Amino acid sequence: MTSGASEGSESDPMARIAELRTELARHNRLYHELDDPEIPDAEFDLMVNELRRLESQNPDLAAADSPGAVVGGMASATFAPVVHAVPMMSLDNAMDIDELMAWGERVERALDGEAITFVCEPKIDGLAMSLRYVDGELVTAATRGDGRVGEDVTANVLTIADIPPRLAGAPPVIEVRGEVYMPKSVFHDLNASASQSGERALVNPRNAAAGSLRQKDPSVTARRRLSFWAYQTGEVAGGEPVTSHRQGLDRVASLGFPVNPRITLCSAMAEVIEVCRSAIDHRHDLDYDVDGVVVKVDDLGQRERMGSTSRAPRWAIAFKFPPEERTTKLLDIEVSVGRTGRATPYAVLEPVFVGGSTVSMATLHNREQVAVKDVRPGDTVIVRKAGDVIPEVVGPVLSDRPVGAEPWVFPIRCECPLRSEFVQPSGEADTRCVEPACPFQRDQRVIYWASRGAMDIEGLGERTVMQLTEADLVRDVGDVYSLTVDQVEELEGFARISAEKLIAAIDVSRSRPAWRVLTGFGIRHLGPAASQALASAFGSVRAVLEADDEARAAVDGVGEVIASSIGQWFAEAPNRELVDRLEASGVAFDIVEGPAQGEEFEATLAGRAVVVTGAVPGLSRTEASAAVVARGGTAPGSVSGKTYALVVGEGAGASKLTKAEKLGIPIVPADRFDELLATGEIPQP
Numbered sequence: 001m002t003s004g005a006s007e008g009s010e011s012d013p014m015a016r017i018a019e020l021r022t023e024l025a026r027h028n029r030l031y032h033e034l035d036d037p038e039i040p041d042a043e044f045d046l047m048v049n050e051l052r053r054l055e056s057q058n059p060d061l062a063a064a065d066s067p068g069a070v071v072g073g074m075a076s077a078t079f080a081p082v083v084h085a086v087p088m089m090s091l092d093n094a095m096d097i098d099e100l101m102a103w104g105e106r107v108e109r110a111l112d113g114e115a116i117t118f119v120c121e122p123k124i125d126g127l128a129m130s131l132r133y134v135d136g137e138l139v140t141a142a143t144r145g146d147g148r149v150g151e152d153v154t155a156n157v158l159t160i161a162d163i164p165p166r167l168a169g170a171p172p173v174i175e176v177r178g179e180v181y182m183p184k185s186v187f188h189d190l191n192a193s194a195s196q197s198g199e200r201a202l203v204n205p206r207n208a209a210a211g212s213l214r215q216k217d218p219s220v221t222a223r224r225r226l227s228f229w230a231y232q233t234g235e236v237a238g239g240e241p242v243t244s245h246r247q248g249l250d251r252v253a254s255l256g257f258p259v260n261p262r263i264t265l266c267s268a269m270a271e272v273i274e275v276c277r278s279a280i281d282h283r284h285d286l287d288y289d290v291d292g293v294v295v296k297v298d299d300l301g302q303r304e305r306m307g308s309t310s311r312a313p314r315w316a317i318a319f320k321f322p323p324e325e326r327t328t329k330l331l332d333i334e335v336s337v338g339r340t341g342r343a344t345p346y347a348v349l350e351p352v353f354v355g356g357s358t359v360s361m362a363t364l365h366n367r368e369q370v371a372v373k374d375v376r377p378g379d380t381v382i383v384r385k386a387g388d389v390i391p392e393v394v395g396p397v398l399s400d401r402p403v404g405a406e407p408w409v410f411p412i413r414c415e416c417p418l419r420s421e422f423v424q425p426s427g428e429a430d431t432r433c434v435e436p437a438c439p440f441q442r443d444q445r446v447i448y449w450a451s452r453g454a455m456d457i458e459g460l461g462e463r464t465v466m467q468l469t470e471a472d473l474v475r476d477v478g479d480v481y482s483l484t485v486d487q488v489e490e491l492e493g494f495a496r497i498s499a500e501k502l503i504a505a506i507d508v509s510r511s512r513p514a515w516r517v518l519t520g521f522g523i524r525h526l527g528p529a530a531s532q533a534l535a536s537a538f539g540s541v542r543a544v545l546e547a548d549d550e551a552r553a554a555v556d557g558v559g560e561v562i563a564s565s566i567g568q569w570f571a572e573a574p575n576r577e578l579v580d581r582l583e584a585s586g587v588a589f590d591i592v593e594g595p596a597q598g599e600e601f602e603a604t605l606a607g608r609a610v611v612v613t614g615a616v617p618g619l620s621r622t623e624a625s626a627a628v629v630a631r632g633g634t635a636p637g638s639v640s641g642k643t644y645a646l647v648v649g650e651g652a653g654a655s656k657l658t659k660a661e662k663l664g665i666p667i668v669p670a671d672r673f674d675e676l677l678a679t680g681e682i683p684q685p
């Protein structure tokens with residue numbers, strides 16, 4: 001087999017390019033279809049690089065379908081928008097068999113006793129893709145985006161061996177739609193080599209597939225060995241008409257696309273339910289992640305008569321699998337203390353892979369939750385992902401409880417050196433450490449002050465804050481502004497230059513806008529949205545603090561709870577002193593700004609309330625709220641019937657999630673937050 005870079009290829013670049021393209025496509029197939037690669041990754045990369053070099057030297061030979069294709073020599077990290085000829089709709093969900101049956105009844109009613117054939121398809125947990133072929137050539141591969149406009153990822157998609165760059169016998173225009181996914185075996189392989197080379201592991205196959213498609217360099221996508229299942233067509237112009245979905249799938253298969261062999265036809269809902277039940281039992285038997293069963297009406301005429309709502313067809317439904325549960329050992333229950341003193345118990349778990357990622361910690365929320373669940377250190381516990389996102393301890397497996405396991409008792413005192421007392425104010429669910437000098441709270445307050453959503457001090461992250469407080473250089477936020485380069489240089493891991501950088505970053509933070517200062521205080525209930533409203537209304541930090549509760553509460557988006565929480569905070573002598581010290585050390589209190597230049601966003605969320613709970617990757621909670629506000633929305637702290645969406649990340653509050661689920665509020669996982677911001681639409685699972 002000749003595969004590597006061949007000598008003298010430059011003499012006939014056209015032949016070499018053709019050879020490389022064929023070879024790369026073959027290796028791609030060997031790699032993921034047969035699991036039997038003939039060459040190491042490095043050699044594959046060399047071939048891709050050679051191809052790219054030849055193509056850039058011979059632009060007239062560079063075809064869009066090349067596995068090395070890069071537009072204009074370098075693909076862009078931002079992808080061109082593509083307006084879908086036929087919108088890519090989403091699907092309504094059925095969360096259990098009852099909801100599925102209710103959908104079946106609606107279909108039967110709408111079709112008024114006609115015979116119905118249902119098609120059941122595995123719901124692949126990947127990324128929807130629309131492949132547009134004109135005269136048999138793949139011209140555009142686009143992501144779903146908001147359903148109307150997606151992103152052009154053609155160069156990357158061309159590296160997927162399952163997707164033919166050219167079709168024989170295709171109608172003049174055909175859009176083939178389906179799911180790009182990363183096979184589980186590939187995911188494990190890639191992670192095994194990542195761990196050998198010390199690279200960061202991929203989180204789960206879906207994230208990995210999404211990340212792979214967003215690569216700047218298609219050769220990176222090629223190495224990720226993605227796959228594809230076709231399940232639908234978009235625009236089709238010309239060619240033999242089809243009258244059923246199944247015929248459409250057969251045609252797509254005959255054009256060379258992989259169509260899932262587990263697709264089944266059913267002539268009654270009872271059969272559909274059987275298929276769904278069996279799919280739950282066998283969900284782990286496959287080499288790809290499946291998160292449900294898509295049930296569709298087969299007959300295209302019937303589909304037409306049923307029509308669609310604005311976002312989803314009435315003729316299809318996604319039956320979602322119940323959340324996956326796993327058991328693991330509860331190693332211990334520990335308590336973390338936040339910046340406002342809230343003491344939150346959390347489970348320390350033997351790491352377990354559940355719902356797509358490894359879980360080693362899960363919040364237990366509060367004292368009562370631990371008691372209600374009666375989980376005890378040493379127990380085997382059931383763990384799942386609530387809302388498919390948040391790790392949750394469901395309860396103990398009582399039959400496995402070790403002899404002598406004692407109920408967990410909430411500690412009376414904080415673990416901090418002050419051993420400060422924990423109290424549970426009557427009527428409140430939370431237990432608090434009420435000692436403002438508690439070093440744990442203090443650390444969290446400084447971390448919060450420096451965080452990106454507040455004063456945004458580069459280089460002053462959790463680790464450095466801990467070093468500073470341990471060295472007793474920082475006792476509160478005010479001390480940050482009297483640090484010197486010499487002091488910082490003494491800390492482990494710092495040199496002169498890095499110390500100077502940190503001090504410069506602290507200095508820059510003296511000129512932050514007033515709302516950041518207000519946010520940075522970490523006052524209970526006061527987030528960036530209300531801080532911005534207050535700063536604009538009063539013009540300075542001091543004016544906000546010195547106003548009375550009533551005046552503050554009158555500001556749009558503030559209200560009594562926030563207003564009086566600020567009042568209480570400012571009534572405490574140490575807090576007043578802190579404010580004075582910050583002002584004396586040159587922290588600006590009166591910079592009130594509109595949106596910064598270049599930071600004006602489209603009002604995608606105008607008038608919509610988006611609640612954010614838990615961590616959004618790459619953003620602090622406050623930044624996440626600020627992002628909503630910047631797009632015309634509001635970011636309240638609690639879920640109500642008026643909430644447009646609940647964004648949930650790691651560490652989210654279960655009560656918010658439960659309430660949202662009860663009220664039918666859409667839940668958006670934190671890793672889809674940017675889609676929500678960009679489009680204002682609820683991203684579909």
Ligand code: IVH
Pocket residue numbers: 088089090091121122123124125126127128144179231232294313316318684685
């Ligand atoms: S059909 C109008 N079939 O699920 C119908 N979708 O929740 C459009 N998906 O965005 C979709 N497997 O990414 C369909 N067999 C399947 C599917 C499937 C996975 C995804 C797809 C879609 C999402 C909707």
